[in-house]
Amino acid sequence: xxxxxxxxxxxxxxxxxxxxxxxxxxxxxxxxxxxxxxxxxxxxxxxxxxxxxxxxxxxxxxxxxxxxxxxxxxxxxxxxxxxxxxxxxxxxxxxxxxxxxxxxxxxxxxxxxxxxxxxxxxxxxxxxxxxxxxxxxxxxxxxxxxxxxxxxxxxxxxxxxxxxxxxxxxxxxxxxxxxxxxxxxxxxxxxxxxxxxxxxxxxxxxxxxxxxxxxxxxxxxxxxxxxxxxxxxxxxxxxxxxxxxxxxxxxxxxxxxxxxxxxxxxxxxxxxxxxxxxxxxxxxxxxxxxxxxxxxxxxxxxxxxxxxxxxxxxxxxxxxxxxxxxxxxxxxxxxxxxxxxxxxxxxxxxxxxxxxxxxxxxxxxxxxxxxxxxxxxxxxxxxxxxxxxxxxxxxxxxxxxxxxxxxxxxxxxxxxxxxxxxxxxxxxxxxxxxxxxxxxxxxxxxxxxxxxxxxxxxxxxxxxxxxxxxxxxxxxxxxxxxxxxxxxxxxxxxxxxxxxxxxxxxxxxxxxxxxxxxxxxxxxxxxxxxx
Ligand code: ADP
Ligand code: MG
Numbered sequence: 001x002x003x004x005x006x007x008x009x010x011x012x013x014x015x016x017x018x019x020x021x022x023x024x025x026x027x028x029x030x031x032x033x034x035x036x037x038x039x040x041x042x043x044x045x046x047x048x049x050x051x052x053x054x055x056x057x058x059x060x061x062x063x064x065x066x067x068x069x070x071x072x073x074x075x076x077x078x079x080x081x082x083x084x085x086x087x088x089x090x091x092x093x094x095x096x097x098x099x100x101x102x103x104x105x106x107x108x109x110x111x112x113x114x115x116x117x118x119x120x121x122x123x124x125x126x127x128x129x130x131x132x133x134x135x136x137x138x139x140x141x142x143x144x145x146x147x148x149x150x151x152x153x154x155x156x157x158x159x160x161x162x163x164x165x166x167x168x169x170x171x172x173x174x175x176x177x178x179x180x181x182x183x184x185x186x187x188x189x190x191x192x193x194x195x196x197x198x199x200x201x202x203x204x205x206x207x208x209x210x211x212x213x214x215x216x217x218x219x220x221x222x223x224x225x226x227x228x229x230x231x232x233x234x235x236x237x238x239x240x241x242x243x244x245x246x247x248x249x250x251x252x253x254x255x256x257x258x259x260x261x262x263x264x265x266x267x268x269x270x271x272x273x274x275x276x277x278x279x280x281x282x283x284x285x286x287x288x289x290x291x292x293x294x295x296x297x298x299x300x301x302x303x304x305x306x307x308x309x310x311x312x313x314x315x316x317x318x319x320x321x322x323x324x325x326x327x328x329x330x331x332x333x334x335x336x337x338x339x340x341x342x343x344x345x346x347x348x349x350x351x352x353x354x355x356x357x358x359x360x361x362x363x364x365x366x367x368x369x370x371x372x373x374x375x376x377x378x379x380x381x382x383x384x385x386x387x388x389x390x391x392x393x394x395x396x397x398x399x400x401x402x403x404x405x406x407x408x409x410x411x412x413x414x415x416x417x418x419x420x421x422x423x424x425x426x427x428x429x430x431x432x433x434x435x436x437x438x439x440x441x442x443x444x445x446x447x448x449x450x451x452x453x454x455x456x457x458x459x460x461x462x463x464x465x466x467x468x469x470x471x472x473x474x475x476x477x478x479x480x481x482x483x484x485x486x487x488x489x490x491x492x493x494x495x496x497x498x499x500x501x502x503x504x505x506x507x508x509x510x511x512x513x514x515x516x517x518x519x520x521x522x523x524x525x526x527x528x529x530x531x
Contacts, residue, residue: 004085008105009127009128011227012074012100012101012104012128013104013105013151015074015097015101016100016101016102016104016105016151016155017105018293018294019095019097019098019101019293019294020098020101020102020105020149021154021294022050022154022155022157023046023049023050023051023149023156023157023162024050024153024157024161024162024165025053025294026050026054026102026106026146026149027044027046027050027054027056027095027162027164027165027166028169028294028296029098029099029102030044030054030056030098030144030146031044031056031165031166031169032057032091032092032093033056033058033092033098033099033142033144034056034057034060034142035060035092035173035176035248036060036079036091036092036093036220037060037061037062037141037142038060038061039058039059039060039141040059040175040177040192041058041059041174041176041177041178041179041192042056042057042058042169042176042177042178042179043055043056043057043058043178043179043180043181044056044162044166044178044179044180045180045181046157046162046180046181046182046183047116047183047184048156048209049155049156049157049158050156050162051148051149051150051154051155051156052147052148053145053146053147054145054146054149055143055144055145055146056143056144057141057142057143058141058142058143058513059139059140059141059142060142061115061140061141062113062114062115062117062120062140062141062142063110063112063114063142064114065114065117065121065417067164068112068121068123068133068379069123069130069133071099071110072099072100072103072108072125072128072130073096073100074096074097074100074101074309074501075095075096075097075100076100077093077095077096079091079093079094079096080094080493085136086290087233087284087285088284088285089284089287089289090284092248092249092295093293093295094289094290095293097293099144100128102131102146103125103126103127103128104127104128105149105150105151105153106146106147106148106149106150107124107125107126107146107147107148107507108124108125108126108144108145108146108147109122109123109124109145109147110122110123110125110142110143110144110145110146111136111138111143112138112141112142112143113138113139113140113141113142114140119135119136119137119138120135120136120137120138121134121135121136122134122135122136122138134157142531159182159187159519162180162182163180163182163187163188163315165250166178166180166188167188167203167243168243168245168250169250170188170190170199170203170246171196171199171200171203171245171250171277172243172250172279173195173241173248173304174190174192174193174195174199174248175193175194176192177189177190177191177192178189178190178192178228179261186459186460186463187463188203189202189456189460189463190202190203191475191479193378193478193483193486194378194483194484195378195379195484195509195511195513196227196228196277196279196457197209197210197212197228197511197512197513198478198509198511198513200212200275200277201440201511201512202230204275204291206474206510206511206512207512208230208234208275209511209512209513210230210508210511210513211230211231211234212228212229212230212231212234212275213228213229213230213231213317214227214228214317215227215228215229215278215313215314215316215317216313216317218309218313219309219311219317220305220309221305221310222282222283222286223280223281223282223286223302223305223306224280224281224282224487225278225279225280225281225309225310225313226274226278226279226281226501227277227278227279227313228276228277229264229274229275229276229277229278229314229317229318230274230275230276231267231274231318231455232267232268232269232272232274232318234273234275235273235275236267236272236273236274236275236357237271237272237273238273239261241273241275241276242257242260242261242273242274242275242276242278243276243277243278244256244257244260244276244278244280244437245278245279245280246280246281246282246287246298246300247280247281247282247284247287248279249289249295249296249298250296251296251297251298252296252297253297253298253300255303255307256280256307259307259310259311259314259435260274260276260278260310260314260490261273262311263310263311263314263315264276264314264318267293267318274318276314276315278310278313280300280306280310281475282300282306286300286301286302287299287300287301288300288301290295294295316475341519341523341524341527342374342517342518342519342523343518343520343523344507344514344516344517344518345507345508345514345515345517346370346373346507346517346518347370347503347504347507347508348500348501348502348503348504348505348518349368349370349503350369350502350503351368351369352501353366353367353368353373353497353500353501354366354367354368355408355490355493355494355497356372357414357490357493358377358487358488358493359374361484361485361486361487361488362376362377362484362485363375363376363377364377364380364488364493364496364497366458366497367407370518370520370521371401371518371519371520371521372518372519372523372524373516373517373518374518374519375496375497375500375515375516376484376513376514376515376516377482377484377486377488377493377510378481378482378483378484378509379481379509379513380497380500380509380515380516381481381482381496382477382478382480382481382509382510383477383506383509383515384496384498384499384500384511384512385445385476385477385480385481386474386477387465387499387506388445389425389426389443389445389473389476389477389516390473392424392425392426395426395443395444396426396428396441396442396443396444396447397441397442397443397447398428398440398441398445399439399441399442399451399478401451402438402439402440403438403439403451403454404436404437404438404439404455405436405437405439405455405456405458405459405463406435406436407435407436407437408435409435410434410465411439411462412431412435412460414465414468415429415437415462416431418469421469425443425473426441426442426443426444427439427442427443428440428441431490439454439458442454445480446480447480448480449476449479449480453479454476454479457472457475457476457479458472461475461477473510474510474511477510478510478511482496500515500516508531
């Protein structure tokens, strides 16, 4: 038979089929790009099982107007330059292939605006060619819309499979806010608070999240493992609930998953499996991602050491007895296993805590009669606001601009169901039109929360009827609370600690995470060998 070099379009299609294997892969590639762009919020919208439309918006760095068309060329990337860079990857993408492949399988539209530019650029790409370019308004960041994904082998994706893709990214990136809309319905949302337990609560429910055991952090050399694992009896019949990420990349590498499963097996009854979320961090040159066009397999060079560390972390997490009673601090003296230094959550004391200051812009330090308290500023504040909201303390705050809520009929019914309670909590609502509400006042505790965020929290809480009001208060408290990473003035530290200056104050945040650890005087003496 005569040999023939395939025409360009055919070769493009062949390559594209390896990268874009279906709607899930579209979502995955676009979310990777958004994360690589440093996004703190990513919205994903799916219509027609992903074949009709996938839209991904981010608030990342955007693309310079001069480079927008380049992004759609094969092997064109801003992420690596040399062969050597391939061994030092800190990004999820590097092949410069995804957008080019998408453009040969679908109609792609991109609107992007980098910081420092007043407007964005919209481009329309069809059959790999840029068909038009216009200035277009867009906040800083990028939106990519993929329409009419078409290939004979591709079929519509189910809601669950897309949700699974987004879930894996959300669990690997707790600081990023994710939202997934399926045929117009919000089916997944995380707050981006940075708290892994909070993300698990948002994705799997607060009850399961609150019973999960901390796994690690445990490290050996440059390799670190950290996460959460459910304790028996909380378990799944599904063995696929083990989410492992390597340097922020969700992976399904069989050796990693099997190791976790095998280490957990003896703690669970037959046929039951843990829910586990595990972050592995290691220097990029020890990880090879360039194994398949879809990049979801990785090879880890010190494979045996990493698997051993993972096994040890799982066993230790599950061996710990009652939930949230004992957290281990990193080994100070290098003994193995390390003696326990800190424990949590401690009971609050009778004698006033003496605020000492802030550590790493994240933890509050305070001295009590029993020792040193290390307090998570976000959780402490969050729980205090939640309690105050529940106790219906404090005044209302009129909003400068009332918020308009546009609701579905069944959601409107949920709001109408509890008018007195909402008023008592400090919200003033007015109904107008069909299923529209005007929010004029909110509790003053929510002063710092922008209108749009309030609206999002309400929409999120109304996704499901059961427990919606509690979910709303929790998510509002989370958004009003100081974030981790914010430097606080001494008076702010003292104010956050005030509600905890009494025994019996809460020890867990509303998502179920411990608020504080204590290092007792005796533990310090023991660790320092003071007898
Ligand atoms: P890769 O991610 O492997 O570099 P892609 O085809 O996915 O390849 O993207 C090509 C380039 O387009 C990226 O290297 C990046 O510079 C730019 N890009 C794509 N998506 C985004 C986005 N959401 N925000 C900013 N830049 C983007
Ligand atoms: Mg990419």
